[in-house]
Amino acid sequence: MDKIIANPDFTFEIISNKSKAAGTLCKWAIAIISYNKVYKIVKPLDDSAKAAKAEAEEKLAELVQVKEKVAGILAKVQELKDKLAEAEEKKRSVEATAEALNNKLDLANRLVGGLADENKRWKENVILLTEDSMTMIGNALLSAAFVSYIGPFNYEFRRDLWEEQWL
Numbered sequence: 029m030d031k032i033i034a035n036p037d038f039t040f041e042i043i044s045n046k047s048k049a050a051g052t053l054c055k056w057a058i059a060i061i062s063y064n065k066v067y068k069i070v071k072p073l074d075d076s077a078k079a080a081k082a083e084a085e086e087k088l089a090e091l092v093q094v095k096e097k098v099a100g101i102l103a104k105v106q107e108l109k110d111k112l113a114e115a116e117e118k119k120r121s122v123e124a125t126a127e128a129l130n131n132k133l134d135l136a137n138r139l140v141g142g143l144a145d146e147n148k149r150w151k152e153n154v155i156l157l158t159e160d161s162m163t164m165i166g167n168a169l170l171s172a173a174f175v176s177y178i179g180p181f182n183y184e185f186r187r188d189l190w191e192e193q194w195l
Contacts, residue, residue: 029061 032038040058044051160167178186 029057033058033061 037043038054038058040051040055043054174190178189181189
């Protein structure tokens with residue numbers, strides 16, 4: 029057919045001058061042969077396009093599944109991050125509470141230690157006061173005697189009498 033179509037006399041205009049039916053048949057033959065040549069080129073491309081489109085749709089479906097899995101994983105990661113943040117906040121709270129309790133314990137230990145020293149001092153004071161209660165009446169009498177007996181004298185005489193004689 030290529031030899032026939034290549035003939036310069038094989039055109040619709042030339043053949044139509046001789047016969048209208050043959051001109052239409054010529055036009056049809058040229059169109060069919062041109063269509064066949066194009067179809068031989070386009071058909072594989074069309075088939076490749078359809079195959080590529082089918083593969084693309086398949087890959088898009090896979091992509092949707094992968095995106096769903098990634099979204100699930102990201103949600104799980106976010107959930108774990110939230111739990112971690114909550115656990116860290118709880119840890120900070122517990123550490124702050126522990127620090128406050130340690131401070132209270134330290135203060136209580138210092139208070140108990142201070143009170144233990146005070147207890148020792150108070151016991152010594154009780155002993156001293158018990159001993160002083162035995163001499164309190166004599167001390168009161170001595171003070172009264174001092175005031176009434178040597179009170180009217182001058183300082184030098186009182187000091188001499190008190191330091192040198194009485195003590």
